[in-house]
Amino acid sequence: MSSEHMQIGEVAARTELSLRTIRHYEETGLVIPSARSQGGFRLYTEADVARLMVIRRMKPLGFSLDEMRALLEATDRLDSGDPLPAEEHAELLARLRGFEEAAQQRVADLRTQLARAEEFAGTLRERLDRAPAR
Template sequence: MQIGEVAERTELSLRTIRHYEETGLVIPSARSQGGFRLYTESDVARLMVIRRMKPLGFTLDEMRELLAATDRLDSGEALSAPEREELLGRVRAFQEAAQQRVEDLRTQLARAEEFAATLRARLAHLPAG
């Protein structure tokens, strides 16, 4: 599929997808005869991982590290037991970091909701006019 369809499916802008390409996070699987980028379902899945990591504050380098680990695990190549365990350990560390960041965001959201409720209550008690 071309970049426009990928942008629509991932809810990422063309500019963002091109940026991720420039930084090496995702490489189009092919190019059309006219030079247009062509992406596969695998490329879309990769972009979705990146899109989900971004709001949790992961850096481009962290995204690259996780994707490298999952690419290696998914490659189908024979891995030694220590290498496989090391890669799984990296993925587990990212899962734990993601979970902690989700909890932190929940705490921030709860505080923001409390603040909004406080303002609502304050406005409700002020005389109209």
């Protein structure tokens, strides 16, 4: 086995994703192991880990598997090294901008939810602090 390849357990530890989750992403076509060992074990590269990290970061923002796939397809195409027609390049960049804007909005929404949750927890703490001891 090449030192540049990792088995799924190492990838799971590095990405903080479960083996089951990584296998699910493989089944849905979001990430494909770069190779297989002679024994049939999945082997991953740094590029595969980077791809899984993109997926891991999209998940808590509520992006669907189809949205993840669309983003990964756009970045794969942009990173392919193949010369792209200007129109396609512009369309792919526009798609990336759309994802960036959606991510920023979802982060802002999460900050609002967090502020409300902290306010609620603070209200409960204040109430408990005022409660007479028995």
